[in-house]
Amino acid sequence: MSTVPPSVCCQFCREPLTRTLVDLGKTPLSNSYLAAKDLDRPEGHFPLHTRVCGKCRLVQVEAAATPAEIFGHYAYFSSYSTSWVDHARRFSELARARWGLNEASKVVEVASNDGYLLRHFVAAGVPVLGVEPAANVAESARAAGVETDVAFFGLETAQRLKNAGHAADLLVGNNVFAHVPDINDFTAGLACLLKPDGVLSLEFPHLLRLIEDVQFDTIYHEHFSYLSLLTTERIFAAHGLRVFDVAELPTHGGSLRVMACLAASTAHPERPGLAKVRLDEERARLDQDEGYEGFAPKVTAVCADLQAFLRQAQAEGRTVAAYGAAAKGNTLLNCCGITAEQIICVVDRNPHKQGCFMPGSRIPIHAPEKLTELKPDYVLILPWNIKDEITAQMAEVRGWGGQFVIAIPSLTLLP
Ligand SMILES: [Zn+2]
Incomplete structure (x- = not known):
């Protein structure tokens, strides 16, 4: 995969970019799910540095790969x-x-x-x-x-x-x-x-x-x-x-x-x-620098809270699975350095993702029915924006005493 040099200019107005919103380090592409045969190969990691233009205020991430590489086998239906x-x-x-x-x-x-x-x-x-x-x-x-x-x-x-x-x-x-x-x-x-x-x-x-x-x-x-x-x-x-x-x-x-x-x-x-x-x-203050300052420390706090939660669950011998193999889940898992040792699997309704592995974290993806078999103590909902839909669909989790958890905007055990 070709690596494009970091762009230093705004995608819209071409102003040089000098302000950082948050630098999330280097991670694999969020939608590059891995097949079992890919697991012994190294993955490409690309910078995920989010900048804000001082002139037009477009918040942006530099292009790390070509559109064909990103969307050619897009698994989202x-x-x-x-x-x-x-x-x-x-x-x-x-x-x-x-x-x-x-x-x-x-x-x-x-x-x-x-x-x-x-x-x-x-x-x-x-x-x-x-x-x-x-x-x-x-x-x-x-x-x-x-x-x-x-x-x-x-x-x-x-x-x-x-x-x-x-x-x-x-x-x-x-x-x-x-x-x-x-x-x-x-x-x-x-x-x-x-x-x-x-x-x-x-x-x-x-x-x-x-x-x-x-x-x-x-x-x-x-x-x-x-x-x-x-x-x-x-x-x-x-x-x-x-x-x-x-x-x-x-x-x-x-x-x-x-x-x-x-x-x-x-x-x-x-x-x-x-x-x-x-x-x-x-x-x-989205038209001023102040509107964007203070975001990065909040991100650090969210990651620290999730890591602490997983450490404690592990210490108590409790299992954690996740729901929803969405792009946003990959950013969270990879920014927090989470692996399959901490989260045993991710379940997703999309059959195109089942049997694959999450990029970076390499957590296996299964059909939702797998949760019934594993009966994890906690289910971390990665697409928190549809948490109501997921908790309703997966109501049986509560039947075996499992609890739903979200990490954003702050770590919360859902009642
Ligand atoms: Zn601009």
């Missing part, structure tokens, strides 16, 4: 998360009502995954096009009746699709904006593919929640940008886009859904939701 599928269905209902979408409209989704969202528009008779870089995931979408173009999205792809008649009335990007290695090319593509009065709807984790809730485990190599509304408005403005509305969502521990249109469109007046989020970010 959106439809394996029940709460995310429900979220998608509600969004499609809301969007069809709000923007009056019908059989004459076109909905395009960038990073459309396995068609978890667009299938709801298809069912309602609204024409769609998905754009998805991972061929195996796109194949699942097509099998579900969602027309899908296999491509990385950027200006070149947008121009090709526009020429092919795919200009969008509604252009959606859920949890992709933060993952693009070239945010300028990507945003230029979004602006290109919109119809003159079309609506762009992007969802991404809110930087304000990351900072206030110590969500450092959402930092990983595949996640290049950590966005506030403030910086998003700057990036959009540079590419002829104007944000006219924003909603705060509970997904991924606190996300923003930003709605934008072409700067020249008069069809979309600014909505009141914008002022509230702008004010929240101003109060958190």
